[in-house]
Amino acid sequence: MGDRIHPAPPQSDVQLVQGNHLLLDRDCPSYIYTESLDGRVMFFRPWHGRMLAGTTETPFDGDPDSIRPTEQEIRRMLGTCNHFFPHSPCTEADILESYCGLRVLPKAGGSAFAASRKMQIITASDPAPYMAVYGGKLTTYRRESEKVLHILARLLPGHRISDTRHIRLQAGASSSRSRTC
Numbered sequence: 001m002g003d004r005i006h007p008a009p010p011q012s013d014v015q016l017v018q019g020n021h022l023l024l025d026r027d028c029p030s031y032i033y034t035e036s037l038d039g040r041v042m043f044f045r046p047w048h049g050r051m052l053a054g055t056t057e058t059p060f061d062g063d064p065d066s067i068r069p070t071e072q073e074i075r076r077m078l079g080t081c082n083h084f085f086p087h088s089p090c091t092e093a094d095i096l097e098s099y100c101g102l103r104v105l106p107k108a109g110g111s112a113f114a115a116s117r118k119m120q121i122i123t124a125s126d127p128a129p130y131m132a133v134y135g136g137k138l139t140t141y142r143r144e145s146e147k148v149l150h151i152l153a154r155l156l157p158g159h160r161i162s163d164t165r166h167i168r169l170q171a172g173a174s175s176s177r178s179r180t181c
């Protein structure tokens with residue numbers, strides 16, 4: 001988006017990291033949060049009566065509209081699944097659905113797994129006030145929104161920030177302390 005603005009605003013150097021999910025034709029009575037065979041976070045959870053497995057960390061540099069689960073991701077995920085559930089091994093024929101998303105992470109040396117999951121905010125004041133938000137997490141949306149509003153309040157003086165810290169989240173909303181994928 002920033003490259004459509006003139007003069008060009010400062011930009012953060014980000015990497016896109018694909019995370020894949022498989023809906024498997026298996027029962028899953030509980031949530032299992034563990035590590036895949038290569039040490040990454042992996043979960044198995046009930047989803048519409050079947051088992052949802054996630055996720056992967058595959059660096060991506062193509063067209064975001066074209067993301068698809070890779071063969072290697074599927075092989076690794078099924079391998080991890082069969083490691084933990086050897087009594088009922090899954091093959092590709094047991095995949096009911098698959099989908100993936102792209103994490104927006106700061107570009108850093110080393111593995112994507114080690115890259116920070118924190119939201120990044122870039123601001124500029126010249127020639128006009130500018131703010132860009134990269135990445136972030138669902139579970140911390142409230143704290144992250146608050147940071148954004150404090151910056152906006154400096155850019156747009158005269159506005160009061162509503163304090164929502166003591167307003168209850170809706171039932172079922174996630175805790176901001178959960179571990180991340």
Ligand SMILES: Cc1cc2nc3c(=O)[nH]c(=O)nc-3n(C[C@H](O)[C@H](O)[C@H](O)COP(=O)(O)OP(=O)(O)OC[C@H]3O[C@@H](n4cnc5c(N)ncnc54)[C@H](O)[C@@H]3O)c2cc1C
Nearest residue numbers: 018019020055101102103135136137138139140179180181
């Ligand atoms: C693989 C993966 C794993 C993750 N794991 C976790 C986790 O464990 N914990 C956690 O807290 N967070 C996690 N996240 C991050 C979390 O998914 C995001 O923080 C969250 O989805 C952001 O919500 P959002 O509504 O702001 O944006 P999004 O969910 O991205 O929704 C934006 C919507 O706007 C639409 N849109 C975009 N551009 C346009 C346009 N020009 N016109 C119309 N519509 C448009 C998009 O299609 C999309 O539906 C993960 C993300 C990925 C990719």
